[in-house]
Amino acid sequence: MVKLSLREKFAFKFIFNEKNVYHRWYGRFLSFGIDLGRLKRVVARIPNWMQWCEEWTKEGDELYRKAEQALNEGYRTKAKALFYAAVGCYHVGQHIFFIDSSQKEGSQEKARRSYKQAIRLYEDKEKPIRIEIPFQGVKIPAYLRLSGIPNQPLVIFVNGMDNIKEAEGHSHGNIYRRHGFNFIAFDGPGQGELWKDMKFEVKEYHKAVSAIIDWSEMQQDYQMDTQKIALTGFSLGGYLAPVSAAYDKRVKCVVGNSGLVYTGGLQGLKQLNPIWQRGVTYMTGCKTLEAAVHQFDWDIEMAPNLQVPLLFYHVGKDEVMPSPKIHSEKMMRWAQGDKQLKYYEDGEHCTMDYLDEVFPEMIDWLKHNLEMN
Incomplete structure (x- = not known):
């Protein structure tokens, strides 16, 4: 996990929660198939932003296990749906979780694996x-x-x-x-x-x-x-x-x-929310906004x-x-x-x-x- 500033520690522990932030993302997560009930259940388990990726990844792992079980029992339609639901959970977990690249990349890789399992079960004419x-x-x-x-x-x-x-x-x-x-x-x-x-x-x-x-x-x-x-x-x-x-x-x-x-150059990047600032350095592979500005301005x-x-x-x-x-x-x-x-x-x-x-x-x-x- 990257070293967080005092501002980030405060924001991620006390400000980033369902009341202030998470509910704004519901529309996005619902749009690619996360069930509203599941969304609320997982968010209720998350004490602060630091546990976001971990809890969503656990949910994805459980859905992936259920999908494998359904497939073994001959329930292909159910397995396909569960594999794709797992993709959604893994993606939600890693989404903008730039504070720990190992967690982020691990969950993203699980999303890709689960997606490949899901599309194997499509009819040929519909298969991505x-x-x-x-x-x-x-x-x-x-x-x-x-x-x-x-x-x-x-x-x-x-x-x-x-x-x-x-x-x-x-x-x-x-x-x-x-x-x-x-x-x-x-x-x-x-x-x-x-x-x-x-x-x-x-x-x-x-x-x-x-x-x-x-x-x-x-x-x-x-x-x-x-x-x-x-x-x-x-x-x-x-x-x-x-x-x-x-x-x-x-x-x-x-x-x-x-x-x-x-973007407004370095000054504009510094006005972004701490999460998006981390996104700038993550996407560019840079350690600081100063180093990233020529790639992200x-x-x-x-x-x-x-x-x-x-x-x-x-x-x-x-x-x-x-x-x-x-x-x-x-x-x-x-x-x-x-x-x-x-x-x-x-x-x-x-x-x-x-x-x-x-x-x-x-x-x-x-x-x-x-x-x-």
Whole structure:
């Protein structure tokens, strides 16, 4: 476990609790399949943030054990559901738990193992396809979900600071596939499975997205319409997806949700919540914010202007970033093509308390802009 400052020790012991913080994350965790009852039971066992990862990992281990038992007894549907529920618990445990990388990485590896067990039990036509895309001497790990309908568009989901392709990426893929899209979820530099091989460098990230598009264009067997490619991203991905679309002209449209489009240099990073500061150093592989700032500092107005249609969501009660309106205003100035801003004054980070209306709207918008049949 890393050495914590006095500020962090106080925050993690007395401030980070269900009343003040955890309830804000419920929408996110529910969105990829954690049952509300299970969520409340596990949170009730956690005395403070220091035990977060440990308790959620225990819950994942128990679900994994039950899944194996169900499989041995011939209950394949139950086993698949339990393996994926375990993925959710492992992901919740490691999510933004930057204070102990050994715990974090251990839980993340368990999530990947459980996911592989779950997808073994899918019917072939629905099974996520593991792909590895060459990029600067490493391989970008990803999963492809096929719509089952020839010549349909491709949506590429860009992770946030601490998403993993097996959790949010999978649940998003279920939605897009159901509506006729092909879908790719991946771990980029500094994220998930790729973190060990390549750390985050903001000015280079868009090249990873372009490598995925390069790979997609070369695939003939999957019958995807690679003339119709869209990017979507939540949280940090809400910045990375639009800026990647600005650099790669093959992207036809993009959706960003709660993007941090301006960091404000070292001073801006120092204003972040202690958890997100730890996230900055973790993603970049640096020990201090001072060392990390060159890899984790940007202003979207310094990037090439976006020329393709943009749908951008932002909220007024975003606990992740200071002054959220600044980000939406900058995004709208920067985007030069057709653009729509959906601003929820009372919304939480990534519109997690409005997803029942946000996802259907995104689907309709993408269908229109990709000219789906």
